[in-house]
Amino acid sequence: MSTTFATPRITSRLPQVGTTIFTVMSALAQQHNAVNLGQGFPDFDCDPRLLDAVNAAMRRGLNQYPPMAGVLPLREAIAQKIARIYGHGYDPVHEITITAGATQAILTAILAIVHPGDEVIVLDPSYDSYEPNIELAGGRAVHVPLTPRTFRPDFDRISAAISPRTRAILINTPHNPSATVWSADDMRRLAELLRPTDVLVIADEVYEHMVFDGAQHESVSRSPELAARSFVVSSFGKTYHVTGWKVGYVAAPATLMAEFRKVHQFNVFTVNTPVQHGLADYMADPAPYEQLAGFYQRKRDLFRSGLASTRLKLLPTTGSYFQSVDYSEVSDLNEEAFCRWLTSEVGVAAIPLSAFYPGGFEQKLARFCFAKKDETLKLALERLNACFS
Numbered sequence: 001m002s003t004t005f006a007t008p009r010i011t012s013r014l015p016q017v018g019t020t021i022f023t024v025m026s027a028l029a030q031q032h033n034a035v036n037l038g039q040g041f042p043d044f045d046c047d048p049r050l051l052d053a054v055n056a057a058m059r060r061g062l063n064q065y066p067p068m069a070g071v072l073p074l075r076e077a078i079a080q081k082i083a084r085i086y087g088h089g090y091d092p093v094h095e096i097t098i099t100a101g102a103t104q105a106i107l108t109a110i111l112a113i114v115h116p117g118d119e120v121i122v123l124d125p126s127y128d129s130y131e132p133n134i135e136l137a138g139g140r141a142v143h144v145p146l147t148p149r150t151f152r153p154d155f156d157r158i159s160a161a162i163s164p165r166t167r168a169i170l171i172n173t174p175h176n177p178s179a180t181v182w183s184a185d186d187m188r189r190l191a192e193l194l195r196p197t198d199v200l201v202i203a204d205e206v207y208e209h210m211v212f213d214g215a216q217h218e219s220v221s222r223s224p225e226l227a228a229r230s231f232v233v234s235s236f237g238k239t240y241h242v243t244g245w246k247v248g249y250v251a252a253p254a255t256l257m258a259e260f261r262k263v264h265q266f267n268v269f270t271v272n273t274p275v276q277h278g279l280a281d282y283m284a285d286p287a288p289y290e291q292l293a294g295f296y297q298r299k300r301d302l303f304r305s306g307l308a309s310t311r312l313k314l315l316p317t318t319g320s321y322f323q324s325v326d327y328s329e330v331s332d333l334n335e336e337a338f339c340r341w342l343t344s345e346v347g348v349a350a351i352p353l354s355a356f357y358p359g360g361f362e363q364k365l366a367r368f369c370f371a372k373k374d375e376t377l378k379l380a381l382e383r384l385n386a387c388f389s
Contacts, residue, residue, distance in 0.1 A: 053277075079091070099247070115139070123146050123172070159193055178315070181218070323367070
């Protein structure tokens with residue numbers, strides 16, 4: 001006779017959190033054999049040279065724990081890249097840490113600086129991990145909307161949201177999901193706004209090398225004033241088409257990084273050793289990230305030109321690998337219902353922009369990811385044109 005034991009009940013730390021829309025839409029795409037332009041990951045392979053570099057590191061026996069902050073050659077390569085592109089010098093020993101992806105980096109930064117009762121300004125629409133991270137630290141997310149449709153920062157509203165409890169502001173450029181980028185003037189205004197405060201910046205710059213039409217990425221690292229108060233987050237997964245490796249990094253002033261590493265050593269400790277060595281070797285050639293904007297701009301242009309004759313209105317795409325469309329001329333459904341219908345009936349998966357707002361905000365907008373093989377994009381375009389031309 002078996003005995004059944006009851007599992008003790010717990011109080012959820014994140015009672016409002018369920019399955020993410022990305023997981024839901026990817027599962028729906030698989031169920032209906034739809035082209036998955038929802039979740040943001042490539043369906044093509046990385047450079048074989050990168051695989052060779054990682055494999056060589058494994059063969060050299062580099063398979064044990066690395067230093068907690070990351071292998072020094074990789075941190076040195078990152079420091080050299082930042083100095084060359086953005087003109088800011090970070091000490092690779094004390095000011096750069098390798099992380100298990102950008103999501104872990106953002107959580108660790110928040111846990112390092114946010115105390116119970118602190119506030120963190122979040123600009124909506126925003127990536128879905130930001131607010132749960134703040135809540136886990138005992139803080140409160142203060143939501144400030146970007147200007148609807150243009151998704152430009154509204155500095156008057158940001159200023160009004162700053163209070164004595166504000167510990168940090170989270171910014172994301174190039175922006176997911178809207179595919180907009182911050183300008184040099186935006187960064188100047190942010191620096192002016194924060195100058196009389198002790199507010200810190202967490203800058204999510206994972207799409208830093210995907211800025212189009214000859215523009216440049218305005219990293220907070222370009223501004224000495226902002227860099228002095230910022231954690232700058234980036235992602236090798238996004239840059240080198242290896243999202244499943246989950247390796248990123250953070251650059252920050254030594255005093256901020258010391259607190260970051262106190263948390264990092266206990267929630268991750270360190271990151272995959274041979275991958276770090278392989279990345280360090282691969283970064284000796286800057287061409288892969290220098291050519292990334294052109295690579296994705298061609299895919300953007302292929303996708304946009306393929307939708308130009310449809311009744312889907314294209315929003316501007318100036319950075320990242322996302323394209324948002326206004327579907328108001330083709331459907332009265334709300335955004336999630338439209339994306340579900342699009343997946344099951346048209347055979348192309350997308351993500352509703354309302355999923356990036358607390359409580360949802362309906363604008364009749366859906367986001368596609370064009371980080372796909374050309375044949376994948378052409379199949380999606382064929383299906384979309386058949387339905388919406």
